[in-house]
Amino acid sequence: MADRKRPTSVHRRLLSYLLAPLFLLLVAGVAVDHHVIVSPIHSAFDHSLSRAALAIVARIHARGDGQLDVNLPPRPPLPLRAMPDEHFFYRVSLPDGTTVAGSPELPVAPDNKSADGFNYANVTFRNQPFRLASYRTNETGDPLVVTVAETPARRDRAVHRLDVAFLINDTLQMAAVLIIALIGIRIALRPLQRLSRQISGRPAVALNQLQTDEVPAEVLPLVESLNTLLGRVRDSVLSQQHFLANAAHQLRTPLTGLKAQLEVLSRETAGTNLQERISLLQGGVDRLAHTANQLLTLARAEPSAHRASHFTAVDLTHLIGEVIDSSLDRAIAHGIDLGADSQPVHVTGVYWLLHEVLNNLIDNAIRHTPNGGNITIRCGIADNHPFLEVDDSGVGIPIAERQKVRERFYRSVRSTSDGSDGCGLGLAIVDEVARVHGARLSILDGTSGRGVRMRIDFPATA
Numbered sequence: 226m227a228d229r230k231r232p233t234s235v236h237r238r239l240l241s242y243l244l245a246p247l248f249l250l251l252v253a254g255v256a257v258d259h260h261v262i263v264s265p266i267h268s269a270f271d272h273s274l275s276r277a278a279l280a281i282v283a284r285i286h287a288r289g290d291g292q293l294d295v296n297l298p299p300r301p302p303l304p305l306r307a308m309p310d311e312h313f314f315y316r317v318s319l320p321d322g323t324t325v326a327g328s329p330e331l332p333v334a335p336d337n338k339s340a341d342g343f344n345y346a347n348v349t350f351r352n353q354p355f356r357l358a359s360y361r362t363n364e365t366g367d368p369l370v371v372t373v374a375e376t377p378a379r380r381d382r383a384v385h386r387l388d389v390a391f392l393i394n395d396t397l398q399m400a401a402v403l404i405i406a407l408i409g410i411r412i413a414l415r416p417l418q419r420l421s422r423q424i425s426g427r428p429a430v431a432l433n434q435l436q437t438d439e440v441p442a443e444v445l446p447l448v449e450s451l452n453t454l455l456g457r458v459r460d461s462v463l464s465q466q467h468f469l470a471n472a473a474h475q476l477r478t479p480l481t482g483l484k485a486q487l488e489v490l491s492r493e494t495a496g497t498n499l500q501e502r503i504s505l506l507q508g509g510v511d512r513l514a515h516t517a518n519q520l521l522t523l524a525r526a527e528p529s530a531h532r533a534s535h536f537t538a539v540d541l542t543h544l545i546g547e548v549i550d551s552s553l554d555r556a557i558a559h560g561i562d563l564g565a566d567s568q569p570v571h572v573t574g575v576y577w578l579l580h581e582v583l584n585n586l587i588d589n590a591i592r593h594t595p596n597g598g599n600i601t602i603r604c605g606i607a608d609n610h611p612f613l614e615v616d617d618s619g620v621g622i623p624i625a626e627r628q629k630v631r632e633r634f635y636r637s638v639r640s641t642s643d644g645s646d647g648c649g650l651g652l653a654i655v656d657e658v659a660r661v662h663g664a665r666l667s668i669l670d671g672t673s674g675r676g677v678r679m680r681i682d683f684p685a686t687a
Contacts, residue, residue, distance in 0.1 A: 235417070239410050243403065251399045258391040263384055270380040271358065275343050278360040278373045281315055285369065293317075293367070295326035311379065312353070316372045320361075325369070333372050334359035350374060416441050420448065433459075472520070480514045519650040522581050523633070523657065539574045541604040541613055542567040548583045549602065552591070560596035563587075568605035572613075572683045574662045579613075582658045585651040586615040586679050594619035594676065601672075606686065614680035621677045627668040631656040655679070 284296045295317055316327035334344040334357050346357045355374040362369055416439050423435060434452040437445060487510060491503045545565050556563035572579075583602070590600045598618040605612060622630060629635050634649040652666075659666040659681050669678040 236410060236414060240407065243406055247399050247403055251395055254395045254399075255388070255392050258395070259384075259388055262387045262391070266380055266383055266387070270356070270377075270383075271343075271345055274345075274356065274358040274373055274375060275341075275360065277313075277315075277375075278343070278358055278371045281317065281371050281373065282360065282362055282369075285317065285371075287367070293325055293369075297326065311376045312355075313376075314350070314355075314374045316370075318370045318372070320368050320370060327372075331372055331374055332357065333370055336361065347377075348374070356380070413441075417444060420444065424451075480510060480517065484510050484514065516650070519654065523650055523654050536573050536575060538571050539576050539579055541570050541572060541579075541611070544576070544579055544583060545602050545604060545613075548580065548587060552584070552587045556591055556600065559591055559594070560598075561591060561594050562599040563591075564599070564601055566601055566603045570604050570606055570611045572611045572662070574683075578658045578661065582655050582681070583613070583615070585655055589651050589679075590615055590617035590619065590676075593617070598676070599673075607682075609685045611683040611686060612680055613683075614678055616672055616678040617676040618671055618673045619676040621671065621675060622668060630668070631666070652679075655681075 281295075281297065286294045286296065288294050297315075314328045314331050316329065316331040316333070317325040318327075318329075318333065319325065322333075331350060332346075332348050334346040336359075337344050342361045344359045344361075346359075348355050348357050350357075353376060356377050357372060357374045359370055359372045362371065420435070420440060434455055435448050437448050437452075440448050484507070487503060487507050491500065491507065494500055494503060545567050549563060549565055553563055587600065587602070594600060594617045600615065600617045603612075603614050603616065630652045633653040635653075636649045656666050662683060664681050664683045667680045667682065669680055670676075671678050
């Protein structure tokens with residue numbers, strides 16, 4: 226069997242839709258920040274480099290013989306001093322390329338005719354990258370070109386540090402946005418979660434419509450469709466119930482007339498050869514009438530046929546006494562000791578349904594308990610749960626069949642072996658009524674070591 230595909234989570238889908246745009250925004254933000262900070266940083270370092278060139282110009286003087294005197298110390302002062310891991314070079318040259326001072330191999334930046342006389346370029350000098358600034362001036366009386374060059378380590382380090390700072394800042398901002406978005410998504414999905422709990426917490430037989438007061442507009446069409454479907458199912462169930470109830474009810478009238486005619490015919494043919502056949506007909510009509518009554522009860526026991534107003538406080542002790550009174554003659558006729566062991570207890574339920582349940586349980590017990598046996602009806606409270614049970618000393622129900630006997634029209638081995646005329650609906654009705662009351666039907670061994678104990682445990686008392 227293939228593994229069931231895991232359902233897609235709306236939460237995960239929304240998260241996946243957010244992650245990609247947020248990541249792209251993060252990358253774009255870092256790129257924009259880098260672009261924005263690089264130009265000012267380079268401008269600042271270029272300005273510092275231009276000041277170094279101006280400092281060199283300030284130390285150039287013309288001598289009386291027309292020569293230039295460049296007064297630069299072996300170690301430049303602070304404006305010219307480079308960091309330990311950097312290199313700084315300068316060159317003072319004439320427009321024709323003649324070097325007056327400094328490193329003669331240092332290239333000169335191309336003249337771009339800038340307004341301030343400074344021109345900048347990136348060059349490779351002595352196998353290292355350098356930032357170059359050339360200043361063309363006539364301050365000494367003769368045209369000169371002062372070129373200064375430094376390794377870009379400081380500016381690269383500054384750009385790198387700012388890039389890291391902006392990356393951390395943007396990442397934290399995006400993380401905060403993502404967390405806020407996730408919290409918002411979780412809050413926004415709460416109506417869906419409430420709807421899910423409302424649906425999952427409903428009894429399987431509940432066909433009333435879902436509440437739409439707090440349902441989001443996006444989910445409202447789905448809920449309305451579910452309500453429409455529930456309405457159709459409820460109408461179908463009610464139609465089926467009405468059909469069964471009407472059919473069973475319509476059968477009762479002709480069966481009652483037929484039964485009366487057979488009784489008259491039985492008296493008229495007493496002592497004749499037709500007496501046996503008429504007795505068989507009477508038995509068949511009795512079974513048919515019993516089946517019709519059971520079908521009617523089953524239809525009326527459907528959970529959807531009952532409203533909250535139908536449930537009232539039911540005294541189980543009084544109910545047991547009433548059912549025993551109506552069943553005592555039949556039990557005595559079968560030589561069965563029928564008694565009760567009752568403790569005062571009340572449950573919330575539909576009285577006539579519980580009356581029918583107890584009738585069915587006692588009827589089954591009488592059918593399957595031999596002469597000389599006993600049947601005990603008990604009620605009380607165990608572990609804060611009210612209970613009602615019928616305990617007999619009959620043939621019992623095999624463990625393998627205890628689940629099947631709850632099915633409609635299923636007849637157990639004991640029913641077919643002892644010639645019982647049941648229709649297989651008694652325990653189905655009991656199980657259905659138990660579910661209507663939120664109770665649980667348990668089929669247990671009889672307390673005497675024989676027979677079976679049918680126990681209904683009701684919901685816990687408040």
